Amino acid sequence: INRFPEILSKMFNLAIDNGELTENPLRKVPKLKEDNHIIRYLKDDEETRLFASIDNHAPYLRPIVTTALQTGMRRGEIFNLQWNNLDFNTRLIHLLKTKNSEKRDIPMSDELYATLKSMPKVAEYVFINPQTNAPYVDIKKSFDKVRKFAEIEDFRFHDLRHTFATRMVMVGVDFLTLMELLGHKNIKTTMRYAHVIPGRKMEAIMKLANYNK
Secondary structure: OOHHHHHHHHHHHHHHHOOOOOOOOOOOOOOOOOOOOOOOOOOHHHHHHHHHHHHHHOHHHHHHHHHHHHHOOOHHHHHOOEHHHEEOOOOEEEEOOOOOOOOEEEEOOHHHHHHHHOOOOOOOEOOEEOOOOEEOOOOHHHHHHHHHHOOOOOOOOOHHHHHHHHHHHHOOOOHHHHHHHHOOOOHHHHHHHHHHOOOHHHHHHHHHHOOOO
């Protein structure tokens, strides 16, 4: 609901800049409170069904989804990935085109290394649409198709990034490291994933209780 008045308000502001209006009628419209802290991530059984569905209906999505799950990269960062961004010697992905316009490096896991190493280099970009011989712009239709066949509800491609972050927290990766991997500008954004370790406060107190013992 908030998106509609935001777009309209932008249109009215452009009209003011062009001298067609003198006031924005939406200036005082209140914004509804949003809950941006709901994290949807892929469960283990859902991942198994998702890859089975991909292999049956859209196998070209497997390396793309694997990259998302193994790196937490944004969709645009994955689509803009070029072969010269991959250093197989150091096993690093050098991201140059990011949302924050800041370069960051992401290590390749064994699974991702094997996946990318086995892919043919047919063009400048890593993930190429075979019908256009150009990098993918959007895979929403095909991703929704395999998701539905896998019987996975309420899950978007962006939630693969949430899955990566949630799993990192679950295995004990600290939030500063996760912040760097995800390319967040603010640690508060990364801290959204703290909910997956509900016992962390008690664990911290128990560590203090054992201090100097």
